Amino acid sequence: GAGVSQTPSNKVTEKGKYVELRCDPISGHTALYWYRQSLGQGPEFLIYFQGTGAADDSGLPNDRFFAVRPEGSVSTLKIQRTERGDSAVYLCASSSYGGSFYEQYFGPGTRLTVT
């Protein structure tokens, strides 16, 4: 079956602009995660959805970052007033149920470059 997909694969934007990154999880997976991976680092957790609600947003770095999952499937990560430090690969993962007990399946990521 289809895996996790993310669009766009690459996004270049100017400092101060608004961007949206999309994640399509594996069909039927109730849990969805966003991670951010800076160059040379491992992925770091941003936010976790169980169904439509954000169950844990403790990893969001500041209030410029926001994510939604209105119908419990597709999720959008939104970044306002982008800064050069936001440049990174944004990874999405889904799992059949929430919680770190269940295996997470990752998408290919969106590489965001802020110029």
Place this chain on the structure above:
Amino acid sequence: KQEVTQIPAALSVPEGENLVLNCSFTDSAIYNLQWFRQDPGKGLTSLLLIQSSQREQTSGRLNASLDKSSGRSTLYIAASQPGDSATYLCAVGHQTGANNLFFGTGTRLTVIP
């Protein structure tokens, strides 16, 4: 907070050699440990998932072990090939509090033909 460390940060080996990658974590209260492969500019490919009750998992030329009490895991790659060149990441699923995975910074492996 769970801290995950991977040593070495980079490793170069000649083709055909067997090698071991190391991962350590500070809090042994984990559900599982997962090894991923990441090619340059790409996402994560899951290689092996070890549940906390298991000691090892094998897939082809890969063998991952887990010693939960000492906070260590190793990924053994037999008869390395140039196609194994990639960054290898380990990640732990923590039992208490967090729902997310905690990742190490990875080991960049180069297999020289």
